[in-house]
Amino acid sequence: xxxxxxxxxxxxxxxxxxLFFGAGNMIFPPAxxxxxGSQVWAAMAGFIITGVGLPLLGxxxxxxxxxxLQTLASRVHPVFGIILTxxxxxTIGPIFAIPRTSTxxxxxxxxxxxxxxxxxxxxxxxxxxxxxxxxxxxLALNPSKLVDRVGKILTPILLTIIVVLFISSLIExxxxxxxxxxxxxxxxxxEGFMEGYLTMDALAALVFGIVAVTAAQxxxxxxxxxxxxxxxxxxxxxxxxxxSVYLILAYLGSTSQVLGLSDNGGEVLTNVVQTLFGPAGSxxxxxxVTVACLTTSVGLVTACGIYFSKLFPSISYKQVVVAVALFxxxxxxxxxxxxxxxxxxxxxxxxxxxxVLILLTFTHQxxxxxxxxxxxxxxxxxxxxxxxxxxAFQVDxxxxxxxxxxxxxxxxxxxxxxxxLLGALIGFFAGGGKQKDSAx
Numbered sequence: 001x002x003x004x005x006x007x008x009x010x011x012x013x014x015x016x017x018x019l020f021f022g023a024g025n026m027i028f029p030p031a032x033x034x035x036x037g038s039q040v041w042a043a044m045a046g047f048i049i050t051g052v053g054l055p056l057l058g059x060x061x062x063x064x065x066x067x068x069l070q071t072l073a074s075r076v077h078p079v080f081g082i083i084l085t086x087x088x089x090x091t092i093g094p095i096f097a098i099p100r101t102s103t104x105x106x107x108x109x110x111x112x113x114x115x116x117x118x119x120x121x122x123x124x125x126x127x128x129x130x131x132x133x134x135x136x137x138x139l140a141l142n143p144s145k146l147v148d149r150v151g152k153i154l155t156p157i158l159l160t161i162i163v164v165l166f167i168s169s170l171i172e173x174x175x176x177x178x179x180x181x182x183x184x185x186x187x188x189x190x191e192g193f194m195e196g197y198l199t200m201d202a203l204a205a206l207v208f209g210i211v212a213v214t215a216a217q218x219x220x221x222x223x224x225x226x227x228x229x230x231x232x233x234x235x236x237x238x239x240x241x242x243x244s245v246y247l248i249l250a251y252l253g254s255t256s257q258v259l260g261l262s263d264n265g266g267e268v269l270t271n272v273v274q275t276l277f278g279p280a281g282s283x284x285x286x287x288x289v290t291v292a293c294l295t296t297s298v299g300l301v302t303a304c305g306i307y308f309s310k311l312f313p314s315i316s317y318k319q320v321v322v323a324v325a326l327f328x329x330x331x332x333x334x335x336x337x338x339x340x341x342x343x344x345x346x347x348x349x350x351x352x353x354x355x356v357l358i359l360l361t362f363t364h365q366x367x368x369x370x371x372x373x374x375x376x377x378x379x380x381x382x383x384x385x386x387x388x389x390x391x392a393f394q395v396d397x398x399x400x401x402x403x404x405x406x407x408x409x410x411x412x413x414x415x416x417x418x419x420x421l422l423g424a425l426i427g428f429f430a431g432g433g434k435q436k437d438s439a440x
Contacts, residue, residue, distance in 0.1 A: 002220070002222065002223045002226040003221065003230065004216060004219055004221060004230045004233070004234075008219050009230065009233050009234050009237070010234075010237060012212055012215050012216060012230075012231075013233070013234040013235070013236070013237025013238050013241075014237065014238075014241075015211070015212070015215065016059065016212055016234060016235060016237070016238035017155075017237070017238040017241045018155050019204070019208045020055060020201050020204065020205075020208070020238060021158075021241075021245070021292075022097070022292075022296040025199060025201075025242065025245065025246070026108070026249070026265070026266070026269065027104055027107075027264060027265030027266045027268075027269065027336075028047075028051075028195060028196075028198050028199060028265050029044075029047070029245075029246045029247075029249035029253060030249050030250065030252055030253035030256070030265040030268040030269045030272070031253060031264060031265035031268055032044070032047060032184075032192060032195050032250055032253065032265075033249065033250035033251060033252060033253025033254040033255075033256070033268075034178065034253040034254065034256050034257055034261065034262065034268050035180070035181050035184050035253075035261075036180050036181075036184035036188055036191075036192070036250075036254065037177055037178035037179045037180040037181070037184070037254055037257060038177050038178070038179065038180055038254075039180040039184050039185070040177070040188075040251065040253075040254040042188040042189050042192070043184055043188040043189065043191060043192035043195070043250075044192055044246065044247060044250050045192065046188070046189040046190060046192030046193030046194075046195070046196065047192035047193065047195050047196045047246065047250075048196070048243055048246065049193055049196065050193055050195075050196025050199075050202065050351070051195075051196035051199045051201060052201075052239050052242050052243045052246065053239070054196070054201070054202035054354075054355060054358065055199075055201040055202050055204065055205040055238075055239075055242075056205075056232075056235040056236070056238070056239045057202075057205075057358050057359075057362070058202050058203075058205025058206050058209060058354070058358050059209040059212055059231055059235045060209075060228060060231050060232050060235060060362075061205075061206075061209065061357075061358045061361035061362065062205075062206060062209025062210055062212075062213060063209065063212070063216075063227055063228045063232075064224070064228050064361055064362070064364070065361055067210075068209075068210045069084070069085050069088060069206040069207060069209075069210075070082060070084075070085040072206070072361065073357060075364075075369070075371065075374045076357075076371070076374040076375055076378050077371070077375070080378070082311075084353070084357075086311070087350065088203050088206060088350075088354075089207070089303070089304055089307055089308070091200065091203060091343075091346065091347075091350060092200050092203050092204050092207065092300060093301075093303070093304040093324060093328075094304065094323075094324045094327040094328045094331065095327075095331065095346075096200065096331075096339060096342075096343045096346070097200055097300055098297055098300050098301060098304075098324065098328040099328045099329075099331035099332035099334075099339055100336065100339055101132075101293040101294070101296050101297040101300070102128070102129050102132045102133065102328070102329070102332040103129075103266075103332050103335060103336035103339060104266050104289065104293055104336060105128075105289060105290040105293040105294065106124075106125055106128045106129070106132075106332075107264065107266030107267060107270065107336050108266050108269060108285060108286050108289045108290070109286030109287065109289055109290035110124065110128055110286070111266075111267075111270065112270050112274060112279075112282045112286065113279075113282070113283075113286075125332070125333055125335065126333055129329045129332040129333055132294065132297070132329075132332075133297075133325045133326070133328060133332075134325075135294060136294065136297045136301055136325055136328075137301075137321060137322065137325040139294075139298045140301045140302050140305060140321045140325070141318060141321060155292070157288050158289065158292060159245070161284065161285055161288060162245055162248055162249065163248070165248070165252060165272070165273065165276065166248040166251070166252065168276050168277075169251070169252055169255060169272070169276065173255050174252075174255045174256055174258060174259065174272055174275050174276065175255050175257065175258030175259070176255065176258070177254045178254060178255070178256070178257030178258075179257070181261075187412055190409075190412035190414065193413070193414070194348070194412075194413045197344075197347040197348065198343065198344070198347060200343075200347065201242075202351065202354050202355065202358070203350070203351070203354055206354065206358075207303060209231075212231055212234060212235070213227065213231060216230045216231060216234070249269070252269070252272050253265070253269075253272075255272075256268055256271060256272050259271045259272070259275060263337045264336050264337045264340060266336055269285075270282060270285075270286075273285050297328075301321055301324050301325060301328075302321075304320060304321075304324050305317045305318075305321045305324065308320045344392050345389045345390070345393040346389060348385065348388040348391075348392045348413065349385045349386050349388060349389025350385070350389075352381050352382075352384070352385035352388075352414075352416040352420070353378060353381055353382060353385060356377050356378065356381045356416075356420045357374075357378070360373070360374060360377055360424070367424075367428050370427065370428065370431050371431075372427035372428070372430050372431035373424050373427040373428050373431075374427070375423075375427055376422075376423035376424050376425070376426045376427025376428075376430070377420050377421075377423045377424040377427065378423070380416070380419035380420045380421070380422055380423025380424070381416045381419060381420040383419060384404065384410070384415050384416035385416050387400065387404055388413060388415070388416070407419070
């Protein structure tokens with residue numbers, strides 16, 4: 001059989017949705033909605049491109065390449081393939097994404113029930129993170145269907161809560177749609193586009209893509225074209241689900257300015273739920289989000305354990321899991337707001353490389369897979385995205401800033417587009433038009 005049945009396509013689509021629906025998906029749309037106010041839909045248009053469209057393309061890219069992230073990135077160079085894969089695993093692993101699962105669970109599931117002034121002491125977050133990662137460690141070392149079953153139960157519960165929140169906010173809004181604040185006031189679309197980076201889902205797609213491909217292959221889809229089409233259809237199901245949830249959460253955030261501006265999206269969502277349903281609603285949402293974040297944490301820790309124990313055979317899976325859990329616990333104690341702030345520069349530097357790599361996969365046959373095209377595009381992209389990352393870290397670029405400012409859309413954070421295209425064209429004429437010299 002070379003096609004999936006409708007039921008099988010739906011099953012893989014829902015699996016992808018569950019994989020992507022993690023901590024970041026809950027907190028960034030409400031924060032965007034609160035800050036963008038009446039410009040929420042323009043901002044969400046940009047957000048959905050990077051937060052929904054790119055993950056979909058990433059999953060399909062893995063399907064088209066017939067391999068995994070390291071195989072795909074090795075089209076540039078084998079060493080680049082290893083380096084990029086390691087960086088992506090660290091980013092969606094112990095440096096940002098795994099600690100974020102703990103802090104989102106804490107922000108939504110614990111903070112609303114703390115006595116005033118207790119949170120500032122710092123020890124509640126420390127105690128919670130210790131317990132959270134001890135449980136993560138235990139579950140990661142004892143693989144079972146428990147985590148999958150919990151995820152399958154909790155995802156529908158979370159979606160139901162979000163829909164009920166939306167209906168309640170339509171009947172009795174928390175407040176009027178707010179006034180946009182800078183930079184959403186000046187450039188809502190591009191700011192939303194950049195905000196979509198923070199979900200890290202395009203990076204996660206390059207890791208999760210192989211899961212969807214394997215699921216389709218296990219159901220008898222072997223032809224590459226049929227496999228890609230099957231993944232596209234399953235990915236569209238996940239994309240529609242994610243997009244719908246994002247729009248609802250952004251709308252809730254856009255009506256929340258009356259409650260005061262919050263430091264992060266977890267706080268926005270907590271305040272909205274508290275206002276609409278009181279402590280009982282906060283308890284229900286907090287419990288569901290906490291366990292959902294735990295399952296995400298276990299999944300990411302397990303993925304890191306498998307990859308790094310294979311990359312470094314002298315280090316056991318258990319040792320990797322211990323190291324990842326301990327490191328993640330330490331980072332988690334920085335707090336959600338600080339983790340988000342630190343992640344922005346790294347993602348500004350890394351995301352454009354992932355975007356261009358994904359796009360090159362769809363045009364691979366046009367330039368006959370020439371390595372020179374991949375190298376040129378990556379160099380052009382990296383020269384600008386690295387500057388974007390340094391600028392986000394408040395590093396003074398000096399005279400270089402004046403040079404970069406000539407690039408179209410540089411101020412909007414997407415100045416890498418033209419250099420990526422020019423780099424690809426130079427690579428094509430240098431060797432791409434003559435022969436195929438990279439992996440298929």
